[in-house]
Amino acid sequence: MIGIFRQKTPANALLLVFYALILKFPLFLHPVVPILHPEDNYLYRIILNGLDSVFHHFPVFYSVLTFLLLIVQATLFDRIFNHNKVLPKPNFLPGMSYILITSLLPDWGHFSAPLLINTIMIWVWYRMMELYNSQRPGTAIFNIGIWAGVVSLLYIPAVAFLLLVLMGLLTMRPFRIREWFVGLLGFTFPYYFLFIYLYLSGHWSWSNVIPRIVFTVPALPSSIWVTLGIVWLIVPFMIGGYFVQKNLSKFLIQIRKSWSLLLLFLMVAVLVILINRVNSYENWVIMAVPFAAFHAAAYYYPTKTLGPNILHWMIVAYILAMNYFI
Numbered sequence: 001m002i003g004i005f006r007q008k009t010p011a012n013a014l015l016l017v018f019y020a021l022i023l024k025f026p027l028f029l030h031p032v033v034p035i036l037h038p039e040d041n042y043l044y045r046i047i048l049n050g051l052d053s054v055f056h057h058f059p060v061f062y063s064v065l066t067f068l069l070l071i072v073q074a075t076l077f078d079r080i081f082n083h084n085k086v087l088p089k090p091n092f093l094p095g096m097s098y099i100l101i102t103s104l105l106p107d108w109g110h111f112s113a114p115l116l117i118n119t120i121m122i123w124v125w126y127r128m129m130e131l132y133n134s135q136r137p138g139t140a141i142f143n144i145g146i147w148a149g150v151v152s153l154l155y156i157p158a159v160a161f162l163l164l165v166l167m168g169l170l171t172m173r174p175f176r177i178r179e180w181f182v183g184l185l186g187f188t189f190p191y192y193f194l195f196i197y198l199y200l201s202g203h204w205s206w207s208n209v210i211p212r213i214v215f216t217v218p219a220l221p222s223s224i225w226v227t228l229g230i231v232w233l234i235v236p237f238m239i240g241g242y243f244v245q246k247n248l249s250k251f252l253i254q255i256r257k258s259w260s261l262l263l264l265f266l267m268v269a270v271l272v273i274l275i276n277r278v279n280s281y282e283n284w285v286i287m288a289v290p291f292a293a294f295h296a297a298a299y300y301y302p303t304k305t306l307g308p309n310i311l312h313w314m315i316v317a318y319i320l321a322m323n324y325f326i
Helices: 010-024 042-055 059-083 093-101 113-133 138-154 156-172 177-200 224-246 253-273 282-300 306-324
Strands: none
Touching: 010 059, 010 093, 010 306, 042 059, 042 113, 042 138, 059 093, 059 113, 059 282, 093 282, 093 306, 113 138, 113 156, 113 253, 113 282, 138 156, 138 177, 156 177, 156 253, 224 282, 224 306, 253 282, 282 306
């Protein structure tokens, strides 16, 4: 399987869909209606209420929507990865890794605000990589700030992604205070519409605007299966990190900065899950994008494919056992 997805052929796009269908078919066997959490913000509540009014809490619909979202995210992530040559040769390993990672925990197959955020943050990561060669970055930085503001209106702890915008500017651009102000202005732009909405609806209050942020320790794994899922998340990440570090001197400067940006992405994603803990692992899916990049490196760089294939099939066996036999 690793050998197949190492190749960049049109047939692999269809194969990726079948691969996802096998791993994620339990979404349709055990459909779940989304549950609102206190951390879900105004925009996500509006989206979910709109979907509920149309589909009347029909659980299978959310399974279909989640599956389509994951396919779109995996495909978009793979295209961006190959377009920017983050790995030396184009392949489907980033998309495969994203599908594999998002199957490790059952909660990651639920329709949720963090899952929606991943679609936006894949695009934000792409636009931030493009800043390195941008001659007129003002508009791009403003748009990046807007999307970072939007994700905070979907999910309150995602306000931490403002740090990713600022650290990303520090990584990809020479320090210019004007560009930082443009990014901050873009971040606040979606809140202007929130202010107007709250004022016109008679709910204006600073307490309804300022996010309530409380740092907490994540819940300990509730079962051996969750623990194994976390192990299978970390082991390929460490292998991929080793190979990225080993080949770092061979990368162009832009590619080095892109990997640094992914590490920053992961650090901020960990910060997000430490804010306002929820009683599930749905918010952990916010880490899937940077983890998928390093997993792809773990499958790509070894010259002999036996090791990556064994690792891949062990993870697949765990996913199938957890979903079909437990």
